[in-house]
Amino acid sequence: MTTGILPPRGAAARRRAAALRTAAFMSPWLIGFAVFFAYPLLSTVYFSFMKYDGFRPPSFNGLDNWSYVLTQYPLFWPAMRNTLWLVVVVVACRVAFGLGLGLLVTKIKTASGVFRTLFYLPYLAPPVAATLAFVFLLNPGTGPANTVLGAVGLPTPGWFTDPDWSKPALTALALWGIGDLMVIFMAALLDVPKEQYEAAELDGAGAWTRFRHITLPNISPIVLFAVVTGVIQSMQYYTQPLVAGKVAAGVIGGSGQQFEPGYPEKSTLTLPQLVYNAGFQRFDYGSACVIALVLFLLSMAFTALLMRRRGGLIGSGD
Incomplete structure (x- = not known):
């Protein structure tokens, strides 16, 4: 028994199609944001808690880097x-x-x-x-x-x-x-x-x-x-x-x-x-x-x- 309050079956499909079109148009910006901003920022946060000289593998040292820089x-x-x-x-x-x-x-x-x-x-x-x-x-x-x-x-x-x-x-x-x-x-x-x-x-x-x-x-x-x-x-x-x-x-x-x-x-x-x-x-x-x-x-x-x-x-x- 239908109550008459559910949207038509095609409405959800149209919304999904509109969302996919929007994502497709935004994809160049989203990819650029992820590659050139989000990933470098997260990597910087990660390495700020690591002892790393570029030659040996990084090792976790907690807040030592922060303490050294600030004090x-x-x-x-x-x-x-x-x-x-x-x-x-x-x-x-x-x-x-x-x-x-x-x-x-x-x-x-x-x-x-x-x-x-x-x-x-x-x-x-x-x-x-x-x-x-x-x-x-x-x-x-x-x-x-x-x-x-x-x-x-x-x-x-x-x-x-x-x-x-x-x-x-x-x-x-x-x-x-x-x-x-x-x-x-x-x-x-x-x-x-x-x-x-x-x-x-x-x-x-x-x-x-x-x-x-x-x-x-x-x-x-x-x-x-x-x-x-x-x-x-x-x-x-x-x-x-x-x-x-x-x-x-x-x-x-x-x-x-x-x-x-x-x-x-x-x-x-x-x-x-x-x-x-x-x-x-x-x-x-x-x-x-x-x-x-x-x-x-x-x-x-x-x-x-x-x-x-x-x-x-x-x-x-x-």
């Missing part, structure tokens, strides 16, 4: 402090400078295309080439930057050879290649409704009031995007500090030459460099996996915090 590894906390410094300072400076350049370019009426090109070109330079050029420009003895500063009577820092100036020099390098953020902010600024500016001007609002209550609320999703992606990129900062430290230290030999990253005095050492140092120079894959997981957890924590507080990131404009 005994002398390079971990300097790398952590440098990485967090770069996250806070470089991201803030890049967002502010990129927004400022975007505002400047949108206001230029004559030859605006030329200025856009000039500001964007440095972003296209390969990271290694850009870093080499910056190290030579900021050479404390013969670099043009210190030559100009000395000519006008200003102090001439040691830049990449001085631990107090190495991170500001990396910040200047990051600001030099700001073209990507400039273009993103420029597009967002051009999309702000002009009617809102006109109404605010009729009400007597000044430039700062218009920027705070009209510009910022309209581009807040772009600001959030720039901050989140900037945090992730800063947590992965590897090439520029490594190359700058090598060149400043005079280590420009072949691949067989050993180099402890972080010159000068560990001031340019970052967590990604420490992962490479522990895993491929010291052959301590367990400790390298621990550092990689710390880096991953920090990135997730920063991103979650920013996404949770996105409403208060720049203010509501009220």
Whole structure:
């Protein structure tokens, strides 16, 4: 006896067919996610509890790797402090400078295309080439930057050879290649409704009031995007500090030459460099996996915090 509440026999088959079609369309992403993210992440977690040097079979050692990295590894906390410094300072400076350049370019009426090109070109330079050029420009003895500063009577820092100036020099390098953020902010600024500016001007609002209550609320999703992606990129900062430290230290030999990253005095050492140092120079894959997981957890924590507080990131404009 049928009750009349069961779906028709073909409905379940149609749902299964629809689910299979959806899975087929998603399969490239699912395969890529499993192979390039899920499997490496699970392997990293697994090896973080193993003693493994890449030659002998791994053996379980519990929390020894975690204890060693967090309490005994002398390079971990300097790398952590440098990485967090770069996250806070470089991201803030890049967002502010990129927004400022975007505002400047949108206001230029004559030859605006030329200025856009000039500001964007440095972003296209390969990271290694850009870093080499910056190290030579900021050479404390013969670099043009210190030559100009000395000519006008200003102090001439040691830049990449001085631990107090190495991170500001990396910040200047990051600001030099700001073209990507400039273009993103420029597009967002051009999309702000002009009617809102006109109404605010009729009400007597000044430039700062218009920027705070009209510009910022309209581009807040772009600001959030720039901050989140900037945090992730800063947590992965590897090439520029490594190359700058090598060149400043005079280590420009072949691949067989050993180099402890972080010159000068560990001031340019970052967590990604420490992962490479522990895993491929010291052959301590367990400790390298621990550092990689710390880096991953920090990135997730920063991103979650920013996404949770996105409403208060720049203010509501009220």
